[in-house]
Amino acid sequence: xxxxxxxxxxxxxxxxxxxxxxxxxxxxxxxxxxxxxxxxxxxxxxxxxxxxxxxxxxxxxxxxxxxxxxxxxxxxxxxxxxxxxxxxxxxxxxxxxxxxxxxxxxxxxxxxxxxxxxxxxxxxxxxxxxxxxxxxxxxxxxxxxxxxxxxxxxxxxxxxxxxxxxxxxxxxxxxxxxxxxxxxxxxxxxxxxxxxxxxxxxxxxxxxxxxxxxxxxxxxxxxxxxxxxxxxxxxxxxxxxxxxxxxxxxxxxxxxxxxxxxxxxxxxxxxxxxxxxxxxxxxxxxxxxxxxxxxxxxxxxxxxxxxxxxxxxxxxxxxxxxxxxxxxxxxxxxxxxxxxxxxxxxxxxxxxxxxxxxxxxxxxxxxxxxxxxxxxxxxxxxxxxxxxxxxxxxxxxxxx
Amino acid sequence: xxxxxxxxxxxxxxxxxxxxxxxxxxxxxxxxxxxxxxxxxxxxxxxxxxxxxxxxxxxxxxxxxxxxxxxxxxxxxxxxxxxxxxxxxxxxxxxxxxxxxxxxxxxxxxxxxxxxxxxxxxxxxxxxxxxxxxxxxxxxxxxxxxxxxxxxxxxxxxxxxxxxxxxxxxxxxxxxxxxxxxxxxxxxxxxx
Amino acid sequence: xxxxxxxxxxxxxxxxxxxxxxxxxxxxxxxxxxxxxxxxxxxxxxxxxxxxxxxxxxxxxxxxxxxxxxxxxxxxxxxxxxxxxxxxxxxxxxxxxxxxxxxxxxxxxxxxxxxxxxxxxxxxxxxxxxxxxxxxxxxxxxxxxxxxxxxxxxxxxxxxxxxxxxxxxxxxxxxxxxxxxxxxxxxxxxxxxxxxxxxxxxxxxxxxxxxxxxxxxxxxxxxxxxxxxxxxxxxxxxxxxxxxxxxxxxxxxxxxxxxxxxxxxxxxxxxxxxxxxxxxxxxxxxxxxxxxxxxxxxxxxxxxxxxxxxxxxxxxxxxxxxxxxxxxxxxxxxxxxxxxxxxxxxxxxxxxxxxxxxxxxxxxxxxxx
Numbered sequence: 001x002x003x004x005x006x007x008x009x010x011x012x013x014x015x016x017x018x019x020x021x022x023x024x025x026x027x028x029x030x031x032x033x034x035x036x037x038x039x040x041x042x043x044x045x046x047x048x049x050x051x052x053x054x055x056x057x058x059x060x061x062x063x064x065x066x067x068x069x070x071x072x073x074x075x076x077x078x079x080x081x082x083x084x085x086x087x088x089x090x091x092x093x094x095x096x097x098x099x100x101x102x103x104x105x106x107x108x109x110x111x112x113x114x115x116x117x118x119x120x121x122x123x124x125x126x127x128x129x130x131x132x133x134x135x136x137x138x139x140x141x142x143x144x145x146x147x148x149x150x151x152x153x154x155x156x157x158x159x160x161x162x163x164x165x166x167x168x169x170x171x172x173x174x175x176x177x178x179x180x181x182x183x184x185x186x187x188x189x190x191x192x193x194x195x196x197x198x199x200x201x202x203x204x205x206x207x208x209x210x211x212x213x214x215x216x217x218x219x220x221x222x223x224x225x226x227x228x229x230x231x232x233x234x235x236x237x238x239x240x241x242x243x244x245x246x247x248x249x250x251x252x253x254x255x256x257x258x259x260x261x262x263x264x265x266x267x268x269x270x271x272x273x274x275x276x277x278x279x280x281x282x283x284x285x286x287x288x289x290x291x292x293x294x295x296x297x298x299x300x301x302x303x304x305x306x307x308x309x310x311x312x313x314x315x316x317x318x319x320x321x322x323x324x325x326x327x328x329x330x331x332x333x334x335x336x337x338x339x340x341x342x343x344x345x346x347x348x349x350x351x352x353x354x355x356x357x358x359x360x361x362x363x364x365x366x367x368x369x370x371x372x373x374x375x376x377x378x379x380x381x382x383x384x385x386x387x388x389x390x391x392x393x394x395x396x397x398x399x400x
Numbered sequence: 401x402x403x404x405x406x407x408x409x410x411x412x413x414x415x416x417x418x419x420x421x422x423x424x425x426x427x428x429x430x431x432x433x434x435x436x437x438x439x440x441x442x443x444x445x446x447x448x449x450x451x452x453x454x455x456x457x458x459x460x461x462x463x464x465x466x467x468x469x470x471x472x473x474x475x476x477x478x479x480x481x482x483x484x485x486x487x488x489x490x491x492x493x494x495x496x497x498x499x500x501x502x503x504x505x506x507x508x509x510x511x512x513x514x515x516x517x518x519x520x521x522x523x524x525x526x527x528x529x530x531x532x533x534x535x536x537x538x539x540x541x542x543x544x545x546x547x548x549x550x551x552x553x554x555x556x557x558x559x560x561x562x563x564x565x566x567x568x569x570x571x572x573x574x575x576x577x578x579x580x581x582x583x584x585x586x587x588x589x590x591x592x
Numbered sequence: 593x594x595x596x597x598x599x600x601x602x603x604x605x606x607x608x609x610x611x612x613x614x615x616x617x618x619x620x621x622x623x624x625x626x627x628x629x630x631x632x633x634x635x636x637x638x639x640x641x642x643x644x645x646x647x648x649x650x651x652x653x654x655x656x657x658x659x660x661x662x663x664x665x666x667x668x669x670x671x672x673x674x675x676x677x678x679x680x681x682x683x684x685x686x687x688x689x690x691x692x693x694x695x696x697x698x699x700x701x702x703x704x705x706x707x708x709x710x711x712x713x714x715x716x717x718x719x720x721x722x723x724x725x726x727x728x729x730x731x732x733x734x735x736x737x738x739x740x741x742x743x744x745x746x747x748x749x750x751x752x753x754x755x756x757x758x759x760x761x762x763x764x765x766x767x768x769x770x771x772x773x774x775x776x777x778x779x780x781x782x783x784x785x786x787x788x789x790x791x792x793x794x795x796x797x798x799x800x801x802x803x804x805x806x807x808x809x810x811x812x813x814x815x816x817x818x819x820x821x822x823x824x825x826x827x828x829x830x831x832x833x834x835x836x837x838x839x840x841x842x843x844x845x846x847x848x849x850x851x852x853x854x855x856x857x858x859x860x861x862x863x864x865x866x867x868x869x870x871x872x873x874x875x876x877x878x879x880x881x882x883x884x885x886x887x888x889x890x891x892x893x894x895x896x897x898x899x900x901x902x903x904x905x906x907x908x909x910x911x912x913x914x915x916x917x918x919x920x921x922x923x924x925x926x927x928x929x930x931x932x933x934x935x936x937x938x939x940x941x942x943x944x945x946x947x948x949x950x951x952x953x954x955x956x957x958x959x960x961x
Contacts, residue, residue: 019744026834041748041927068487071520132822132924135430138638142445149457156459156534162520170525174459198429198921202422204823205923206412236405254406268408308528315528322481322526381748382826382926420809426921430637434917437636446641 016044019381023052027130027385030395032369034384041380046373050399057400061359065325066092069359071162076361077397078159079122080115080340082108082151084397085164087337088359090245091346092166094333096300096326103291104168105246109284110181111163112246112337113277114151117188118144119340120228120270120277123392127267128199130385131208136195143191146184153177166326167301168294178285185278192274200271209264213375213387216261224367227342229391232269233261239338250287253280263390270392300326325354341365341392363397456537461519463538464512466556467531474557476531478507482523490516491523510553514541536560610713615697622908623855628659630854630916637920662847669843677840678740685737686841686848692730693852696723696859699780703872703900704879706893711872711901712780719778723863724765727818731757733852734820734827738837749836752927753820753827759934760817760824766942767810770949771867774803784871788878795884797875800868806945808868810938815860817930819853822919826927861911869907872900 021027021034031052037045057076061069073084086108093100100108125140148158153174155163163170199205215223217233230237238255240248256272258265294301298317307314330352336345342364349358368391376387415421436443447454456462467475478495496508523532538560543549599605628643632655635642646657673682699719703711716722731754738750775783789798801808817824828836838849865871876882877899882889891899925933 017744064487067522068485071487071518071522128923133922135638135920138640142639145445152457152460156457156461156521157519160519171459194429198426199923201412201416202426202922203416203419204925206416207929208923208926236403241403249401252401254404256406256408258408259410264410265408268410272406272408302525305530318528319481322485380926380928423922427917430917430921433639434633434636437639444640448641
């Protein structure tokens with residue numbers, strides 16, 4: 001690119017070619033549209049266009065009870081559904097001011113980290129596939145398969161988990177889960193090592209990703225980056241340490257940061273985060289306390305079934321929660337969790353009734369997609385795909 | 401805990417510049433997988449459906465079923481709680497009277513449109529009578545017409561239908577309430 | 593009776609029969625089976641089962657029926673031509689690729705000559721130069737297909753394809769100069785016969801890979817780039833420009849491109865084998881039987897020929913397997929990196945190879961004659 005700039009433009013009367021990496025494209029995950037103006041193969045201008053997967057999450061949340069929003073949150077970042085569940089209920093629990101039992105918090109941490117691993121495996125696998133290493137993608141998907149089976153054991157579904165509730169979780173970790181977890185984590189590590197051995201030392205792969213899509217630390221902060229994208233530029237900002245929630249301040253892990261902020265750094269940061277997540281899970285499993293999986297606060301908790309079947313107070317409480325929804329005191333609350341992509345924030349406003357007045361989601365990848373044109377201009381057409389793959393845009397989260 | 405930062409290692413040296421060592425190492429791994437899958441012990445994740453079936457977890461939320469009492473009468477008392485809590489509004493109930501005053505109501509019509517259902521399991525949590533469960537283990541329903549997905553009360557009462565028994569059943573119906581884990585009964589006290 | 597023998601002795605008829613047997617019998621069959629084998633072998637690498645469901649009633653044949661299924665599907669698919677496309681060029685473009693892929697087989701020998709009967713279709717004295725001259729026409733297939741499609745992605749693919757194939761033609765030729773110097777001729781039969789010689793008294797065969805290892809690596813890389821196989825498949829893109837130059841093709845025209853690609857794989861495997869791995873030579877197998885360290889295992893002539901043909905087939909299949917496996921191991925180069933690799937790294941290496949070979953040969957002649 002540099003070598004082309006010093007040549008004087010020849011007077012051929014040529015014009016740049018406009019191509020659309022349109023909504024239908026094998027490499028545009030979750031549907032986005034980019035209009036690029038090309039000079040040969042160099043990108044001169046680029047515009048991003050989103051909105052193809054908008055489903056009206058926030059409007060739906062206004063018309064339904066606090067409990068019913070939880071199935072909708074599964075479908076936000078659909079490769080890490082449990083993190084969305086956790087984020088939303090943490091925001092609502094802030095409104096209610098309820099205490100969640102420690103066992104439930106540890107269980108939430110374990111499931112969140114499993115979801116984070118699935119998110120990063122998908123992103124890195126897809127990045128590798130788009131650069132040409134399809135074998136790595138399939139090995140990572142195979143590893144992810146083991147994790148989905150774990151999630152199914154606990155929640156009852158692989159993707160539409162609907163597992164957390166206000167004040168606790170829907171049910172406890174089942175018998176035999178911890179053994180299964182141990183076995184599966186070993187298999188995930190194996191697949192991870194194999195995938196890395198295939199590409200991380202391979203100059204072809206390194207050249208595709210190194211020094212591509214660099215965004216400096218200052219520009220990243222100006223754009224509002226968080227999560228792996230910001231950590232790749234060198235800023236050690238992780239919500240699990242900066243503003244600890246659940247029981248992360250009792251768990252021991254490291255935060256991987258990059259140096260340059262290019263696609264290669266982001267890939268490496270995500271790989272390392274998978275290993276750190278495995279470390280967190282193992283530590284949390286060691287420290288898992290016995291106890292309840294749900295608080296007993298009758299404003300939010302549907303009573304035990306034997307109480308519902310046999311006592312009138314239990315039945316009435318159950319009835320009111322189902323029919324009208326749990327009713328928080330009027331107010332507003334914002335809670336952000338460290339999602340697979342970055343700071344996933346939920347802002348909930350309540351007016352005292354069982355329906356939220358407003359439930360806004362702060363999608364982490366909104367800022368990234370806005371920065372993609374800036375990161376890509378000056379590179380080749382063939383670089384759009386690694387750059388776009390490295391931001392891990394998930395359509396459900398971006399456009400809710 | 402204190403903030404521990406780890407800088408990722410992106411230094412690459414001469415061995416990578418030569419291209420070949422990495423390609424040969426990669427080939428070794430690929431050939432190992434190839435030989436293992438072609439000639440040795442297969443390690444594939446593919447399940448050859450319909451000859452093999454995937455193991456379904458006990459908590460898996462499959463097709464609904466309505467439970468019955470010992471005398472065969474339906475347990476559901478048409479209280480409308482599942483209809484209220486359903487996020488997809490796929491349950492339609494019409495109540496009717498029963499002469500036996502200890503029961504009072506029963507559902508004349510209980511339709512679930514399985515195409516609209518999002519399989520969240522909230523109806524099971526909401527039911528005060530343990531009348532509806534999603535523990536059939538039927539993963540997928542595949543029919544030719546849209547109407548076949550409207551399950552009426554009598555269809556829902558049977559745990560398995562003819563085609564479901566032969567094609568989709570992966571897990572036998574749990575026999576005891578302890579086995580049908582918290583989708584039907586909430587257990588308090590945790591521990592594993 | 594004598595008419596039949598006269599016909600059989602006519603060299604033209606012999607050439608036609610050889611074409612039928614080698615090209616139709618071996619090449620087309622292997623190329624077609626390779627399309628299925630690519631899918632099965634790639635699935636073996638990726639821990640999954642490949643296609644295995646095409647069936648006739650209850651017989652599934654572990655996926656072999658997919659070949660027939662693919663063929664039938666291609667024939668019945670709608671043959672779309674984009675609206676403002678150049679119809680004539682769109683129609684003839686696949687044939688350039690097919691032609692270039694198949695012409696390679698004109699000079700490949702499959703067994704040692706018996707008397708004056710050669711197991712090659714023709715043994716022109718310019719040998720490999722004929723192949724290089726004609727495979728250059730293969731560039732037209734990709735370029736015309738991309739240009740005539742009236743599609744920006746196809747144009748990108750065609751542009752990349754032109755530059756890549758033309759550049760790597762050069763490196764293909766340059767890397768072989770060393771081989772021609774060592775053998776002293778360009779004729780195929782001479783090169784293969786020379787590889788039947790041994791070093792250290794009949795122990796190590798003088799295969800091209802031992803006499804010219806650097807040339808082998810460069811030739812293999814250049815052949816991968818010519819065939820537009822991973823890691824050099826930027827013209828086919830797959831994730832950036834979707835299918836590159838054959839984006840708008842469907843049905844049988846697309847199958848023609850696919851078949852041309854797989855036949856090119858078999859052809860280039862055959863070229864590699866002929867130049868560097870002894871062609872039909874089996875180590876220590878002479879015209880009259882196995883001979884090693886003085887021990888002789890006499891074999892009749894037809895067994896020797898059969899063994900040579902078998903060795904040839906096994907070697908070609910091995911290299912096809914290697915090409916396919918490399919596809920699923922390495923990622924893809926970006927287009928400017930392909931050009932950089934070629935002109936900045938392979939060209940100096942090829943020239944260095946030529947220089948070293950020349951110096952070595954001169955020194956050998958000077959001091960050992």
